[in-house]
Amino acid sequence: MGAEQLAFLLGCLFPSLGIFYADARYRLVPDRLILSILLAGLVGSVYTHRLPDALLGTALGFGIFILPCLFNLAGGGDLKCAAALGAWLGPYGLTCALFIAVLLGTAWGVILKLRRGVLAGWAKTLLIGLYLRVICGVKGAVPVPKIPEHPDVPTPPDTVPFGACMVVAVWVLWGLNLLKGW
Template structure:
């Protein structure tokens, strides 16, 4: 079932980078897949039902605070809840740290390109589809595709993080 998990992460990464949103159908597909693999005893991370449900609640609840403050989109929050179902609560902290570092790097690049526009293609990728000119500010408040960075961090954690733990 690892391939289902990784495919879901790939869809989230591509969708969030291109559209700056994670649609409900994609979040629900991930949550349903996590619950189905858990029910079949085929979850790739080997945790039990309480850990899966706690991971979902912690993932959703922690990022809900940032949504309430207007710092994050609802799709990011729902994605974190579905991701928590897959990985359980113990993996969320390293995934959040890696994802936040990637998001921070995105913000630094965004600020640098606002000062010194080098590449229109790179600016479009960082600013999102709503950005038209390199000198203007983005029309979207949430320009960092955080779910994509969380998904990338989850894949990184799956490959390297679990080997050390």
């Protein structure tokens, strides 16, 4: 294992385990862990001479999540997590990680709805809403659940902890990168 891989393991992957646990269990992303990942990624990028790539990745992570956060469709922890991971992965790596995370999050959401017994009703409502929106042009026909604004209000039980999905995606990318090196 090279110095860059060891730095990635210690500066990004190990702290991300705490993010996975906190987000999966409590639907919260600890700011201290996010800050440590972000700072380690930016400092590491200075030493590896890829600071522009790290800044672009951070900006991309922030830019992708800012609108969903403003409309309460994603949490602020997801925004901060994507920005911090972007410092390590750069724009291309972050795009790959987010693609994997979306697939994981979709599967996680389907499983949650299936376990609660609401998958069929949700799918029917979604399809009817899409039909009304796309074919008939009815605005507001697609039901989009929102995250509660107040921290004391519990999150809905079928909310997907997307920060945890991003963490798993980064671990998957790291594992694939290790396999590619062999």
